Amino acid sequence: MIKKILIALLFVAILLKQADAQQRLLSKVTVTGFYTTTLDVVLDTLVKNHHLKIVFDRKLAEKKLISERFDETPLNLVLKSLCKSAELNYWVEPDGTIYLVRTPEEVRSLQRAQRAAQPVNTQTIRTITTVKTDTLNKESKKNALKLxxxxxxxxxxxxxxxxxxxxxxxxxxxxxxxxxxxxxxxxxxxxxxxxxxxxxxxxxxxxxxxxxxxxxxxxxxxxxxxxxxxxxxxxxxxxxxxGIMSTDKRKVSVLQISPAKLAELPNLGEKDILRSFQLMPGVSASNESSSGAYVRGGTPDQNLVLFDGFTVYQVDHLYGFFSAFNSNAVKDVLLYKGGFSAKYGGRLSSVTEITGKEGTKKDWNVGGDLSLLSANVYLETPVKKSGSFLLALRKSYQGPLYNKIFSQFNKTTTATMGFGGGRGPGGGAQAATTPTSYFYDLNAKYTLNLGKKDLLAWSVYQGDDDLDNSRTINIPSFLNTTNSSISPSVTDKTTYGNLGSSIKWSRRWNSDLYSNTLVSYSSYHSDRDRTNTIGVTNEDGTEKSVSTGTIERNRLKDWSFKSDWEYQINNQIKFLFGGYGSAQNVMYKYSQNDTSVLIDQYKNAKTATVYGEGEFSPWQKLQFKAGVRETYYSQTGKTYFEPRFSGTYLLTDRFTIKAATGKFYQFINRVVREDILSGSRDFWVLANGNSIPVGNANHYIAGFSYETDKYLFDVEGYYKTLNGLTEYAQRLTGNRMSSTLEEHFYNGRGYTSGVEFLLQKKAGKYTGWLSYTMAIARNQFNDYGSSYYSANQDARNEFKSVNMYKLGNWTFSATLIFATGKPYTAPVASYTIDNASGASRNYLTISGKNTERMPAYHRLDLAATLDLIKIDNRKTGSISFSLFNVYNRTNVWYKEYTIYNNQVITTNVNYLGFTPNITLSLKWK
The missing domain is CATH 2.60.40.4130 (Immunoglobulin-like)
Structure with a gap:
């Protein structure tokens, strides 16, 4: 028994001595280097640099991420550190072979694999024979840190x-x-x-x-x-x-969207870029008739929309139900909700920057979308070895299904007689509305690589709409106090569009300096004929007609030059700087019945801008931007100074706090022309510093975000002050005459404030987000009184729920939207005054400015998308089924009023009810 114990102790002593010798051997090898990679790469580097023999399971090591720094560290300590990080163990054989395993049993299986008759599978195990260690010091020096x-x-x-x-x-x-x-x-x-x-x-x-x-x-x-x-x-x-949409925790108030994934969201007609932003907090989703962005209480004209560098002034198609941008021609979209960079200017609220697709550089392709409302097709192809070309065309078409969808206007447009927006005695006057409309747009882009450092791109966009919302109104018999036959009709025809083009030269001067220089042109046109004609046939058969209404013409042309530069000193410091110049002219003509010209404005203006901005990250957790922008505006002869600042700080890897502030000016405005009877419209004008002041705003933003691999919780609060707001109003009906243009331009100020909440699930089969925005938008115009009132776009509460579930090649989605009703101004009554010459003039008694509220807006949309996949796993298209406004909610778009015998007839023009749609998307390759 004692003999056995002595033998065992001797065996243990030999093992300990052997282990000690192995440890001393390992301690002679020292390692220097910084590794932030997978374990297999680290081990391969050790094998190569130190001529070691290491055996490991490569499939397992590829999954283990390592982040370690070594400075003349002994190999045994290196192995301990690596095993601790990877949750493994290491085993050293007497011959110096090192095994990295999960359990000791795995050592034997690896050894058996080595002794097998066939060579070891190098995909699983990699071994390199050891050599003498007299060259280790030289190898360590070779592996020294080098930035x-x-x-x-x-x-x-x-x-x-x-x-x-x-x-x-x-x-x-x-x-x-x-x-x-x-x-x-x-x-x-x-x-x-x-x-x-x-x-x-x-x-x-x-x-x-x-x-x-x-x-x-x-x-x-x-x-x-x-x-x-x-x-x-x-x-x-x-x-x-x-994900379809993302936020960057290192940026303040920035949203990015993926056009490639838009088909998964419910939509009215097809993939829509700008409408998708409306599903995020801070961007109103209850303006169904506008693809323009109502961002944080701002209006669409306060949102700068850039497409390949040129400004797009009209962003809507087809009553606003489509955005003006074909998703097949768009590569990337960024929305800056506030506090944006000094690189951008000329708007008070936000910036939407759209980058057009360049077209494939590898092989030609053709594809398109076909829905019940529109069709589009695109072609992309390489041009020789250094260029590419993209052409995309889209057009709506009017067939039986199209007419069936838009007959919703007929079904939901009703009229009542009374006062105060229909609150008085009821009636049954019906406004028969059959809209006939179409739109088209075209995108073309040619890109040419001029060597390795230069890139030239030419982009063109054109879009036009022709809308006809004319209708007849059937007057009920109890309103007709005579025996005459009365047949009122409304002519409401509108055409509008945008043409833009840019030529951009991009150059990478070296690895630190980059520039984009661009020349662009953009034009906008809008024509509207909105007249009411009342035909009366007397008992004796004589006929007469009385016409009232307005005719509008708006033209805008914009030539610009811009040069943006980036200079990166290191990872901590980058400078942005550049210059911008533009020449604009705007024409607006507003007349009554093409005889009484109320507005006839033709203005020119020039702007010149320089800006500079620094991006700083003094240490890993802190990042901030500070910049200035200075603009000279010829109409006022003044220079406008705009400081900007934004910053983020990472309290932890998951928790980030952020803030931004800045001064912003706007020199061209889309002024609201208040029209109580027919619904307010707006038109583009240049600020002149007098009747139309230069608008300005101050942004104050703060928030925080908490983000994991699967979830994001984001909160931002904001406060904006607005000055130099302009509105045009004539609260007079009948034979309206204006003594001067300026007296009907009203100027005021305002503010917006709110808090936005976002909870997003980013990964997994089920994804989506919940968002809630509590917001206030209030204005104060002395002409309407000394008190603040709710702005037209004020929506106190907005809740949005976006849900997507993936099942194989199917994606199912549901979107629920709820918003507080928008405010509006209503006529209370009308009266007639005869002057000394015997002529009569009709006047309206108006309610307080925006004291009325539309009903709450809500709707549910559903969609299912099937990806069409070839055997080689290549996606060649999809088919989408969508149900818009599933439970057929009647949401009011706006109200119109007709005066007859001093009675106010109210017409509710409603949004679409339940509308199904099918979209087929295909591409050749």
């Missing part, structure tokens, strides 16, 4: 198009960058070529790339693929990022 710079470009994997606004970062460090308008980025002070670079772009699969030996003079290209529903069938090593 380097990396310049790259993020593109679409299939088409080769650049992806602006993609986030690129070195994992487990504070080194990050955002790609510019042409997809380029620069990262400096990268600690080692074993780092992992991670790239994220909304609607695309994120990418993780382990860097290897890099030539700093070469540009790294990172290709991303669009996220699809059937990823379960494909092995994907990168994280899935299939």
């Amino acid at each position: 380097f710079k990396l310049t790259g470009r993020v593109v679409d994997q299939l088409s080769g198009e650049s992806l602006p606004g993609a986030v690129v970062n070195i994992e487990n460090t504070g080194i990050r960058a955002t790609t510019n308008a042409d997809g380029y980025f620069t990262l400096t002070q990268i600690p080692a070529d074993t780092c992992v670079i991670a790239t994220f772009y909304v609607g695309y699969l994120s990418d993780r790339l382990a860097l290897t030996a890099i030539n700093p003079n070469e540009t790294l290209t990172i290709g991303l693929s669009v996220a699809r529903n059937n990823l379960e069938e494909v092995t994907i090593k990168s994280k899935k990022n299939d």
